[in-house]
Amino acid sequence: MKRNILALYLIKLSKWFTLVMPIIVLFYEKHGLGLQDVFILKSVYSVAAVALEIPSGYLADVWGRRKCLILGCILFFFGYLCYSFTSTFTAFLFAELLLGTGQTLVNGADSALLYDTTAQYKKENLYLRYEGRITMIGNFAEAVAGIFGGLLAAYSLRFPFYAQAVIAFTGIPAAFALREVNRSNKIQNPVNEIMRIIKYSLVTNKKLCYNIMFSGIIGAATLTMAWFVQPVLMYLKTPISWYGIIWTVLNLTVGLAALWSDRVDRYFGPRKMGILILVVIVGGYVSLAFNLTYAGLAILLVFYVFRGFATPILKGYINQMTFSDMRATVLSIRNFIIRLMFAAIAPFIGWLNDMYSLRIALLVSAGIILVPGALFLGLQFGKTEEG
Known part of the structure; x- marks a missing residue:
């Protein structure tokens, strides 16, 4: 091991x-x-x-x-x-x-x-x-x-x-x-099997579907914020020499938070943890939009703490609901949703920033995350007694 x-x-x-x-x-x-x-x-x-x-x-x-x-x-x-x-x-x-x-x-x-x-x-x-x-x-x-x-x-x-x-x-x-873990998995038709796993993950097993979608939305939200950091620093006219230092501090924050993720999850439990992650992630966008000052860096710090919590915790929930012979495929579906959502919204958010303002781009991002995030979190709670 x-x-x-x-x-x-x-x-x-x-x-x-x-x-x-x-x-x-x-x-x-x-x-x-x-x-x-x-x-x-x-x-x-x-x-x-x-x-x-x-x-x-x-x-x-x-x-x-x-x-x-x-x-x-x-x-x-x-x-x-x-x-x-x-x-x-x-x-x-x-x-x-x-x-x-x-x-x-x-x-x-x-x-x-x-x-x-x-x-x-x-x-x-x-x-x-x-x-x-x-x-x-x-x-x-x-x-x-x-x-x-x-x-x-x-x-x-x-x-x-x-x-x-x-x-x-x-x-x-x-x-x-x-060392590979022994698993029995003989497949006759790879394409059919992929479609079977996708159907099982996103249609048949509703609770797994809601967890994958929620995790994908939060993953896309934290990735999008990572690309907002530099525009925020530019807006604040931050000296270039500070970019690397701020970038390092934020990444160290994610790492430290991830180290404590299992204890935080045990303390709050899945239901409260999901609500807390969504509230802080969405709230981080809104708070930053109205605090485009150096005080906003403290908001980014809190946001990155929850970025560190969210990744291992939400992946852990998915793993617990998944069979071994399809686990990597299911986790890849999650990653696919993150990349697809980011690719879909990033050009639009960038256009909002260029045409209107950084504040508008942050607020619209918050709305894009809140609506589907709250939907899938609510569906998840409504299905807590499913297998």
């Missing part, structure tokens, strides 16, 4: 210790890319991730979590290797395809393997604790990496990519070190 958990920790580090994030736009600009080119590259990444999200989860269920994690880590490494030694838009496009595919192969398979590992040793009650720790490791790694990435970039914009490729490589031996 410890071997798998330690390996999953290392895989998380290899994916989240992102040295390139603080300087990637500067890197693109140095190689002659405009902002439109940057958006195209990120769109390609998102499209690859969305298109493969559910099939990759299903692949993890029938081919094996370990094999998917190995392949995902290899593709992730080659993505950054491609960035390290190329300079053209076409090459960067290929790198984004590799990174998006690698990321998607790991998503879902890691949490599913973690839950199955704890279940095999009759320690399912420890799943949320380990999921919280893995989330914490990812956010701590992202926070610390931002500082080192900036220091490396001071010498050369290539250095963070060289180092990133080395870090990505560490995930490969960690994935090979994993």
Whole structure:
């Protein structure tokens, strides 16, 4: 059990210790890319991730979590290797395809393997604790990496990519070190089986459906807020030297909150926890909209605390309702909803910001989250006695 958990920790580090994030736009600009080119590259990444999200989860269920994690880590490494030694838009496009595919192969398979590992040793009650720790490791790694990435970039914009490729490589031996949990799963028709799992998750098992939808809405909400942070800092005319510090503090906050997620969940219970998460997430958008001052940074801090709580807790609820032979697929359905919802609302929210104001964009975002979030939370409570 410890071997798998330690390996999953290392895989998380290899994916989240992102040295390139603080300087990637500067890197693109140095190689002659405009902002439109940057958006195209990120769109390609998102499209690859969305298109493969559910099939990759299903692949993890029938081919094996370990094999998917190995392949995902290899593709992730080659993505950054491609960035390290190329300079053209076409090459960067290929790198984004590799990174998006690698990321998607790991998503879902890691949490599913973690839950199955704890279940095999009759320690399912420890799943949320380990999921919280893995989330914490990812956010701590992202926070610390931002500082080192900036220091490396001071010498050369290539250095963070060289180092990133080395870090990505560490995930490969960690994935090979994993032990697959024994599962019996013989499938005759993969397409039919995927459709069966989607139907079961979103139609047949109503309680699971409501949990997946609520978790997807909250995930999209926290991802959207992450993209609001920089516009808020720009609105406040924050000195550029503070961007990295604020970014690091927010990510450390998520990590610390995730570490305590299992205790918070035990204290409040699923019903109160769901209400609290929705109220704070929606309230964070509204409060920030009317506090576009440096006091608003305290609101962001509280928001990020609940971002740290929400991810492991809501994924834990889904895992508890899911059979082992479809767990990775179900978690991928959740990730698919997050990406799809973000892709649908982000351009509209950006347009509101450009055409009207940051405040309007934040308030409309709050409404977009509140309505479906409250709906699925209410349906969830109304079905608490279902299997």
